[in-house]
Amino acid sequence: MTLMQNAITAAPLLSVQGLTKRYGARIGCAGVGFDLYPGEVLGIVGESGSGKSTLLSCLAGHQRPDEGRILFDGADVLAFSEAERRRLLRGDWAYVHQNPRDGLRMGVSAGGNVGERLMAVGARNYAAIRESATDWLGRVEIAADRIDDRPSAFSGGMQQRLQIARNLVTGPRLVFMDEPTGGLDVSVQARLLDLLRGLVRDLGLSVVIVTHDLAVVRLLADRLMVMKSGRVVECGLTDQVLDDPQHAYTQLLVSSVLQV
Amino acid sequence: MYVAVKGGERAIDAAHAWLAEERRGDPSVPELTVAQIREQMALAVNRVMAEGSLYDPDLAALAIKQARGDLIEAVFLIRAYRTTLPRFGASRPVDTAAMAVDRRVSATFKDLPGGQVLGPTFDYTHRLLDFALAAEGTPQPAPMAPAPDEPVPHVTGLLDRDGLIEQQPADDTPAPDLTRQPLELPASRALRLQALARADEGFTLSLAYSTQRGYGRTHAFVGELRIGRVAVEVELPELGFAVEIGEVELTECDTVNQFKGSKSEPPQFTRGYGLVMGQSERKAISMSLVDRALRWQELGEDFTGAPAQDEEFVLSHCDNIQATGFLEHIKLPHYVDFQAELELVRRMRREAVQMQEAAE
Amino acid sequence: MTDQAYNFAYLDEQTKRMIRRALLKALAIPGYQVPFASREMPMPYGWGTGGVQVTAACLTPEDRLKVIDQGADDTTNAVSIRRFFQRTAGVETTERTTDATVIQTRHRIPEQPLAEGQILVYQVPIPEPLRFLEPRETETRKMHELEEYGLMHVKLYEDIARHGEIATAYAYPVRVEGRYVMDPSPIPKFDNPKLAGNPAIQLFGAGREARIHAVPPYSDVVSLDFEDHPFAASKADHECDLCGSAGSYLDEVITDDRGTRMFVCSDTDFCASRQAQGHRGRLSPQGATP
Numbered sequence: 001m002t003l004m005q006n007a008i009t010a011a012p013l014l015s016v017q018g019l020t021k022r023y024g025a026r027i028g029c030a031g032v033g034f035d036l037y038p039g040e041v042l043g044i045v046g047e048s049g050s051g052k053s054t055l056l057s058c059l060a061g062h063q064r065p066d067e068g069r070i071l072f073d074g075a076d077v078l079a080f081s082e083a084e085r086r087r088l089l090r091g092d093w094a095y096v097h098q099n100p101r102d103g104l105r106m107g108v109s110a111g112g113n114v115g116e117r118l119m120a121v122g123a124r125n126y127a128a129i130r131e132s133a134t135d136w137l138g139r140v141e142i143a144a145d146r147i148d149d150r151p152s153a154f155s156g157g158m159q160q161r162l163q164i165a166r167n168l169v170t171g172p173r174l175v176f177m178d179e180p181t182g183g184l185d186v187s188v189q190a191r192l193l194d195l196l197r198g199l200v201r202d203l204g205l206s207v208v209i210v211t212h213d214l215a216v217v218r219l220l221a222d223r224l225m226v227m228k229s230g231r232v233v234e235c236g237l238t239d240q241v242l243d244d245p246q247h248a249y250t251q252l253l254v255s256s257v258l259q260v
Numbered sequence: 261m262y263v264a265v266k267g268g269e270r271a272i273d274a275a276h277a278w279l280a281e282e283r284r285g286d287p288s289v290p291e292l293t294v295a296q297i298r299e300q301m302a303l304a305v306n307r308v309m310a311e312g313s314l315y316d317p318d319l320a321a322l323a324i325k326q327a328r329g330d331l332i333e334a335v336f337l338i339r340a341y342r343t344t345l346p347r348f349g350a351s352r353p354v355d356t357a358a359m360a361v362d363r364r365v366s367a368t369f370k371d372l373p374g375g376q377v378l379g380p381t382f383d384y385t386h387r388l389l390d391f392a393l394a395a396e397g398t399p400q401p402a403p404m405a406p407a408p409d410e411p412v413p414h415v416t417g418l419l420d421r422d423g424l425i426e427q428q429p430a431d432d433t434p435a436p437d438l439t440r441q442p443l444e445l446p447a448s449r450a451l452r453l454q455a456l457a458r459a460d461e462g463f464t465l466s467l468a469y470s471t472q473r474g475y476g477r478t479h480a481f482v483g484e485l486r487i488g489r490v491a492v493e494v495e496l497p498e499l500g501f502a503v504e505i506g507e508v509e510l511t512e513c514d515t516v517n518q519f520k521g522s523k524s525e526p527p528q529f530t531r532g533y534g535l536v537m538g539q540s541e542r543k544a545i546s547m548s549l550v551d552r553a554l555r556w557q558e559l560g561e562d563f564t565g566a567p568a569q570d571e572e573f574v575l576s577h578c579d580n581i582q583a584t585g586f587l588e589h590i591k592l593p594h595y596v597d598f599q600a601e602l603e604l605v606r607r608m609r610r611e612a613v614q615m616q617e618a619a620e
Numbered sequence: 621m622t623d624q625a626y627n628f629a630y631l632d633e634q635t636k637r638m639i640r641r642a643l644l645k646a647l648a649i650p651g652y653q654v655p656f657a658s659r660e661m662p663m664p665y666g667w668g669t670g671g672v673q674v675t676a677a678c679l680t681p682e683d684r685l686k687v688i689d690q691g692a693d694d695t696t697n698a699v700s701i702r703r704f705f706q707r708t709a710g711v712e713t714t715e716r717t718t719d720a721t722v723i724q725t726r727h728r729i730p731e732q733p734l735a736e737g738q739i740l741v742y743q744v745p746i747p748e749p750l751r752f753l754e755p756r757e758t759e760t761r762k763m764h765e766l767e768e769y770g771l772m773h774v775k776l777y778e779d780i781a782r783h784g785e786i787a788t789a790y791a792y793p794v795r796v797e798g799r800y801v802m803d804p805s806p807i808p809k810f811d812n813p814k815l816a817g818n819p820a821i822q823l824f825g826a827g828r829e830a831r832i833h834a835v836p837p838y839s840d841v842v843s844l845d846f847e848d849h850p851f852a853a854s855k856a857d858h859e860c861d862l863c864g865s866a867g868s869y870l871d872e873v874i875t876d877d878r879g880t881r882m883f884v885c886s887d888t889d890f891c892a893s894r895q896a897q898g899h900r901g902r903l904s905p906q907g908a909t910p
Contacts, residue, residue, distance in 0.1 A: 083766045090770070105774070112778050119777065120770025126780055126846040148781050268696040339660040344626060442655035442830040445758055572756055582665045582828045589666025589745065592697055595871050596690045596727045596886055600789035600808040602872065603856055608783050 011074065013038045013206050014059075014174060019068030021054050027230040028054035032068070034225060034235065036174075041200060041207040043221030043238060045214060045253065051230035053178065056210045060095050060176045061085055072174070090120045094167035098179040100159035103166070104151045110137060110162055111147040117170045136165040140195060157188035161195065168199065177209040181216055193219050214257045218242060226250045283328050297321035306509075306538025307331055311580065312338030313439065313458045315508050315537050332460075332580050339581055343439075350434070352502055354490040356512050356535075357414055360407075361488035363541075366415050368481050368516055374412030379487060415484040416514045416531060425516065425529040445572050452554055452575065456547045457536055459578035465542060467568040468549035476553040476566030480532060483516035487539050511536045513544040517552050519559065530559060550574060629676040629709040635659055639677035639832070643823060646834035651796030652764070653747050658830035668701055668726060669827025671743035675705065675724045678739055678823070684712045686720035691728040691869065691886035698726070715889050727790075729811040731868045731890040734820035736837065742805040744826035747833060749793040749803040769801050772844060780849055792851075794841050801844070802833060809843065810853045810869050816841035858883040861903040863894035 012035035021028035029051035036042050044052045058065040061077065070077040072088070080088070089095070097103035104113055114133040115123070123129050134144050140161035142154075151159050160180065167175065180196065181189040197219055200207060211217060217224055217238055224241045226234040226249065234247040245251045284291065298305055298321035308320040312335045320338060327333035363379025366372055378384075419425040435450040443455070456464060471478055489509050493502040515532035532552030534544035553568040567573050577583060627633065635657075642656035661669040679685065685705055689698040693715040701724060702713050714720050717732040726743040734740060750760040753771050763769070772793060779787040792809035796802050804815055805824055815822065815835060822835040835841060843851035856870045861882040868890055870883040882903055885891035895904070 082762070086766050086768065090768075108774055108778060109781055111781055112774050115777055116770055116774045119773040120768065124773070124847050126777065126848050129777065129846075130781075268694050268699040272696055272699060336660075336664070340662040343660040344630070344632065346632065439657070439659075441657045444655060572758065576757070581660065585665025585667060585669070586745070586828055587666075588664060592667065592726075593690050593695055594727070594806075596808050596869070597790040597806050599856065599870070599872055599886075600810070600854075603854060604787060604789040608785075608787070611784060 010038050012036060012071075013040075013073060014208070015069075015071040015074075016059065017069045017071075019055065019058055019065050019070065021058050021063060021065045027051070029058070029227070029230045032227075032232055034232075036206060036208060038173075038206055039204045040223065041205070041209065041221045043217030043224045044208065044210045044227060045212060045217055045224060046227035047212060047253075049229075050227040052210045052212075052227050054230070055227070056176055056178055056208065059208060060093070061089065090117060091170060092173045094170075094172035094175045096160075096163055096167055096175065096177040096180050098182045100151070100156070100163040103163040104159060106152050107150065109148045109150055110142065110154070113151065113162060113166045114169050117166065121170060132169060133165075136169050137162075139199070140165040141191075155188075157184055157192060160184065160192060164196070164199070168203070168205075171203075173206060175205055175207045177207060179211050179213075180209070181211070181213060196220060214242065214253065226253065283326070292325060294318060294321045294325060297324050303539060304329075304331060304334075306540050307461060307543070308334045308338055310537045310540050310543060311335040311458050311460065312342065313537075314338050314342045332584050336581050336584070347440075349494065351505075352493045352495055354492060354508070354510070356486065356490060356510065357412070357417075359412070359486055359488040359490045359510070359512075361412055361486050362539075363487040364412055364484070365486075366482070366484045368415060368483050369418075372415060372418065374410060375408070412486070414514065416516070419483070419516065419529060423528070426519070426531060428531065443575060445575065447571060447575060449551070449555065449558075452571065453533060453535070453547075453551060455575050455578060456534070456550060459547070460580035460583070461540070461543045461546070463578050463580070463583075464546040464550055467553075467574060468546035470566065471549050471553045471568045476556070476564060476568040478515075478532065478549065478552045479518035480515040480549050480552060481517070482545060483514040483531075485511070485513045485541055485545065487511045487541065509538050511538065511540050511544040513541070513548045515545075515548040515552060530555070626708050628681070629679045629705065629711075630662075631659065631673065631676045635673075636677045639673055642832045643674065643677065643834065646823070646832045647821070647836050649800070650836055650839050651794075651800030651802040651833060653831040653833045655830055656832050658827045661827065663700070663704070665828035666745060667697060668724070668743040670825030670829075670832070671724050671726070671741050671827075672701060672704065672825075673827060674741045674823050674825035674832065675722060676709075678722055678741065679705065679709050679711055681709070681711065683721045684714050684719055685709075686714050686717065686723045686889075687725075688723065688728060688730070688887075688889075689726040690871070691730070692888040694888065716893075717887075717889050727806050727808075728869070728886060729807055729814045731865075731885070731887045732893075733814075734818055736819040738820040740818075740820050740822045742807075742822065742824045744803070744805045744824045744829075744831075744833075746791075747803055747824065747826040747829055747831040749791075749801050764800060767799070769795075772801055773846075776844060776846065776849075780846070786845065786849065786851070789854075793844050795844060796835060797840050798842075800833075802835075802841075804841075808855070808869060809851070810855045812841075812843045812851070813853050815839075856883055859901060860885045860891060860894075861901040863891045863899045863904075864901040865891070865894055865899070 014036040017033045019032040020030045032055055034042065044055060046052045057063045059070060111130060111133040114136050115129040118129050118132060134147060137144060137147060142158055142161060151162055154162060181192055184192060193216060199205065200220060209220060221238045224235060224238045225232050226241065226247065228249045234241060234245065234250045241250060242254055245254050298317045301324065304324055305317050305320045308323055308331055309315055309317065312320065319341065323334035323337040326337060361377055363381060364374060364377045366376065416425055435454065436448065438451060438454045489507045491504045492506050492508055493504050495502045513534040517530045517532060519528060519530040530552065532548035534547030534551065536544045536547065550568055554571050554574060556563055556569050563569055638657055642654045646652065646654045658670065659673060661672055663669060663672065687698045687702040689695040692698065705711060706713060717723065717730040720738065722739045722741065723730065724741040748760055750763055750772065753775060754760050754763065776786050779785065788809065790808045791803055791806040792812055794802050794804055794812060794815060804812060817838050819837050821837055824833045845851040856872060858870055859866045860868060860870060862884050865885055868885045868887060871886045873882050873884060875882055
């Protein structure tokens, strides 16, 4: 019930209104709006081409939307200068890419990857940086003796866990995740999900997670938004949406999973 | 007693003297005159003028002689000379539509106003060594035709009339001058063209070739290639009108490229442009392909990661004087840096060996 | 014997004025790379065109010029540049650090401490300290603008993780006046401490890259490091075999094909002055006075 309390007592951490992105005549996403409260996990689901990835990249500042507002902590993010935007990206915000290669420096050791955000915000003690890195590798179940290995020597699952550690080391207030379990084997996915659930719970993270996998949102998300053809067709508490889908498209999504 | 590796002064003098001797070669063979180079090595002279950014056939020929035929070295001499010249002003834009063409070909139309004029081209020669040239002799005079009096309009202008090719509105903003201002990126198209006009022919050729092979493909046709002389006019404020001060030979290439259309534009052809001093058609065609590839952003095309699309890569590496200088500077002494590296490697090796021994 | 065909110090006055404006801007924003309209010079890019343009813009007919390469006045490139200015500016030249008003250098800072009023001009091949971490100029410019220097420390971190120490021996990056990270040109890191608090004006010219940067007198210049892995200036652990100096940067010279070596000061003027004062090294001729 913390969710309901938050909703009553706190202001939204992220507030999105009328977000629209077009590619020529084609719609990327249109008229999307939602509030994300501190400590809440919002899942965005839909098939590929539904606009969920466009939405996420607009939210995270990788693309500029054509219309709409994005307020973080009450501040209009789209009006930020490049300097303010970058400061946000390396401090308060984190972004976990679907492909860990996009989120890691493949030529830099695991320790350096985790330490980068610390050094970017001013850490200058080698031993302390290393200690933090070791601690975070432990939290994502990577053995401490792999700290000087490069990610290229890691399995896909390890790379993804390393990317998560690299993002969380500075204690970001908002985490974007794009299909974090995509491209992994099923058994590896389960382990990663389990780990993510533990981190989200222990750290009280605020997360926007995009996925086509309903099992992922079932485990992680407090609330759910279902997208189709660039628009939100349904939203609500996760269990509610999955157990009693109202929109025909959501019903189709849910039933197609249950049949498996 | 240590005698340091010194004596730089004497070594330099001796090297220069030797170079002068080698430049002359066997003294029993007659010496080349600058005029001979200018007249008989005209395409080399053209290249040196183009990449040296200085239209002066005599100086370019002298540079080639001084450089022993090393064209990049000759370009270097011209550039170093050019940099010392006072700047009186800028000419009016030359009118290439009014060019007295020696050569004018279009690959897009079989016949067109002004006609196809082959001119003095290697194109249809068989590349067989002509041993007759080893002997001296005057060639048969070429047949003459009266100079045509009809105008030779640009092919792109003909397409423009039908709205088939992108508009190129006239722009009177003075073009930035690469030799007077530092290259700042991102660059305007005018600045990019300026850099390409003096870029290394080989580099430009390879980039253009890579676009044809799929690295930033632009589906180019040579809409028109023309070579000839144009008048150079200078506006004299005291007189209030322009005065012709001479003629220069130019090669101009317009490519016509396929374009599928975008958000705001229906499908139409787009343009690549090349303009080079002297007769340098390989360079002009290459330039227009690279120009077109670099315009991906403006035309809303995808960046495919191709080198020819990458403005920063192309503009930072196309100048052969910058490239050759920096490349060759690694033969200068680096004792001090190497000494520092030597100490570091030794220390790290020592520590590694100690750790290994401790581990065993 | 000035060559009358050229303006004083080769460049025309407009060009010199343009360079001086860039120099003033560089001095006003220590460590910031100021773009300037670098000219083609009669020596190749990478051979000191930036330094030569800066020197040309600074020289007055009353100046005394010293040119060194690798610390020495007699290396070929130093000779060539010194001759260039003898020919085009007709200024007096000297090999004595203390007598010089302008010193153009490649890869070293003289051992003899500099004084107020002296100008040290560095030849710079790649002025961008972030270049090998990020090849794009548009991106590195942004990184400087936003003081995003985390990546630089990642590199130093990686060095320590892999080698136990920061494995950069020359062109060791520094931060100037707490703001810009700057490449001090490829001087050995032994010379880095001399950058800081120096009474002389230090000017850095990169001709091919068309950038000028500067360190004004008495500036705060800090070599990047970690608190627990502090920067250390280092050199060969020997004394000069000619003058016995234990505190100067040394060149290693192989003297025969059996690998016998000797160490001599890289700063030739410093070494010669010490020998003239009677200092002796391991291989000095016995009893002889130079």
